[in-house]
Amino acid sequence: MSEQLKFIVEQLNKEPFKKNFNLITFDSLEPLQLLQVLNDVLAEIDPKQDMDIREETPEQTVKRMSSFLGIMKYKPPGSFSDVSSFRQGLVTGSKPVVHPILHWLLQKVPELKKRAYLACFLVKLEVPAEFLQDDVVNDTYHQYEELVEGFKTYHKECEHLRTSGFSAAEIKRDIVAMEEEKEQLFKRVERLKKRVESVSNHQRMLEQARLLRVEKEREESLRHQKQEQKHQLFQVEQRLVRSQQQLKDMRQAAANTNPESLMKRLEEEIKINSYMVSEKLPKELEGMRRTVQYLQKVASEPAMDQADIQELEDKIKEVNTQINQLIEKKMMKNDPIDQLVPFKQQALIITRKKESKAKELQEAREVLAAAERELKRRSGQAQGSSGEEVIREDELKHLAAKLRSKKTLYTKKHQEMAELKAEYGVLQRTEEVLRKRHEAVQEKLQSVEAEKGISGYSDTQEELEKVSAIKSELDSKKGRTLDDMSGMVKRLNSVIVEKKSALAPILKELRTLRQQWGVSVVLSCATLYSVCVLICTAEQELLGKVRKALHVLTQRTRESIVGNAPLFCGERGLMC
Structure with a gap:
């Protein structure tokens, strides 16, 4: 609140x-x-x-x-x-x-x-029935109802225009744009007139152009007329073929029948048509009128919200309950000694069968009429596109036979599908029942475990079973992995043996080359050593000779040079 x-x-x-x-x-x-x-x-x-x-x-x-x-x-x-x-x-x-x-x-x-x-x-205004007996009041009330219906129509159109997205501003813009295009066309026509007026004999040329345009239009109309006449000729030919076929069928039927059977068949058709006209069609027409009245009544009322719909549903449930109660009362009050009950039931069954057969006949006639209209339309399209009839009579019979076989197959498959759907519904219901039983058993098991003080035992057992299943799966995977590894080791060993056998001659040759290379290296080292010894000996001898020469040069220089003359210091010949 x-x-x-x-x-x-x-x-x-x-x-x-x-x-x-x-x-x-x-x-x-x-x-x-x-x-x-x-x-x-x-x-x-x-x-x-x-x-x-x-x-x-x-x-x-x-x-x-x-x-x-x-x-x-x-x-x-x-x-x-x-x-x-x-x-x-x-x-x-x-x-x-x-x-x-x-x-x-x-x-x-x-x-x-x-x-x-x-x-x-x-x-609507509530007018008493006695007032409606007056012709003037009745006519006025009918005019009032027509005005109400007109208001409904105009209001729906107005709402449709409001929701359709069109606006007055857009229409005005379109009108302005079309006016501008009209002005541009007028200006273009004026320019063309001015250009033509400067040409000599322009009036004669314009007249010839007008005549050419008229002839082209006439040619176009003649072409359309020719096409229409071809189409009419084709339709007449088709009608002639159908009439000849009907005449042929009627002659065959007349040859195989007598006047009594023909009259009997005509009487049956008359009875069927009389039943359709006098009983079935008036009932359907009355039902359609009631439906239209209900729809008009619903449309005349204001829009309903969810509360109104709920109220109507409650009323429907209440009325259905009352109907069921009345039926039960009638069944309880039914006189068991009444001997007309079986005959009434039989008459009711026959009436229902009659209505169902009449309905099937009407549907078959409608299907036949629709097929004839479709055939006529397709024939017209085929003639308009190629001018020839596409399907001949024998081909049509072949297609009809093929269609009947496919219809039989379709009926069979449809029946199988219906059986599968029914079986699926039964299985679904069985699954639901089993699931409910399982839930009930689980609840009972949990209550028993709680009474025994071992709550969660079944859940733990299920978990252990799941873990054991996972462990067995892992063990199987591990066994497969070990087998794969052992196979891989064997393959690697075989590859190693193959590579060793392939490398053995190469290694043997390598050892021989290595030995030969070692002997040559030793000989080369001995030769190099002897050469180095000779070079060192020659170097020592040269150094001794140089020292002696320097010593002699120093002594001679000291003897010959006096005063502050520069002297050579030491054995290296540096200036002092």
């Missing part, structure tokens, strides 16, 4: 009411003030409700509000479903009556505005 009051106060404080209420002030309103607030909300939905309730009597106020709420499809809460208690609550301004009305109205203000607008035109 607090949420309801909060919502009402929030909506009343918004546009267009602007009541500036809070929970305390709204809850403390007097009954007359509360009714005035309700009337203001009703006036926002329908301006005709805008008035001061102090200017009318309480009975008038209650009558006006009740009728308007009825048009708006308001349903009082369960505690006030009685009309008298609801009216009494409105008279006294009772909060348990007014608050739900305000809550319901404020939730659907835009929808209720539309419903109030439509109600002005769609809620």
Whole structure:
């Protein structure tokens, strides 16, 4: 209830009411003030409700509000479903009556505005039957109903245009664009006229151009006429072929029949057609009329919300319950000694069979007529495209035989599919039953485990079984892995042996080459060593000779040079 009051106060404080209420002030309103607030909300939905309730009597106020709420499809809460208690609550301004009305109205203000607008035109006036006996009143009432139907049509078109995306601005833009194109075309025509006027004999050329255009149009019309005549000729030929075939069939039928059988067949056809015209078709026509009346009644009423649909469903359930009760009462009261019951049942069965066969006959005739129309259309298309008939009579018979065989196969497969679907339904139901039994057994097992103090034993056992299954699978995988590894080792060993046998002659040759290379290296080293010894000996001898020469040169220089002349110092010949 607090949420309801909060919502009402929030909506009343918004546009267009602007009541500036809070929970305390709204809850403390007097009954007359509360009714005035309700009337203001009703006036926002329908301006005709805008008035001061102090200017009318309480009975008038209650009558006006009740009728308007009825048009708006308001349903009082369960505690006030009685009309008298609801009216009494409105008279006294009772909060348990007014608050739900305000809550319901404020939730659907835009929808209720539309419903109030439509109600002005769609809620029909109740005219007593005795007044309708007057011709003038009856004609006027029929005109009124036609105007209501016209309003429905125009309103639907208006809603369709509103939702279709077209707007007046777009249409105006299109008109302006077309006017501009028209001006451009006029200017282009004027330019062409000016260019033509400068040419000599332009009037004669224009006349010849006009004649050429006329002849081209005439040629085009003749071509179309020729095509139509070809098509008509083809249709006449087809009609002739069909007539000849019908004549042939009738001659064969006349040769194999006598007047008695022919009259009998005609009488049967007359009976069937009489039944169709006198019984079946009038019943269907009456049923269609009732359906149209129901649909018109539904269309004339305002839009229904979920509450209205739920109410209708409840009424349907209630009526079905009453029907079942009446049937049970009738069966209980049925006189067992009545001897006409079997005959009534047989007559009812025969009537139903007759109706079903008539329905099948009508459907077969409709299928035949549709097939003939389709054949005619296809023949016309084939003649229009190639000018020849595509399918001959023998080919058509072959196709018909093939179609019958395929139809038989289709019927068989369809029956098999139906059987499979039925079996699937049985299996599905069996699975559901077994699942429920399993759940019941599991619940019982858990209760027994809880009583024995071993709760979770079955779950643990299932887990152990799962783990053992996983372990066995891993062991099998491990065994397969070891086998694979042993096979790989064997393959590698065989490869190694093959490589060793292939490398053995190469290694033997390598050893021989290595030995030869070692002997040559030793000889080369000995020769090199002897050469080095000779070089070192020669070097020592040269150094000794150089030292001696330097010594002699030094002695001679000392003897010959005096004073501050530079002297050679030491054996290295450095200047001092």
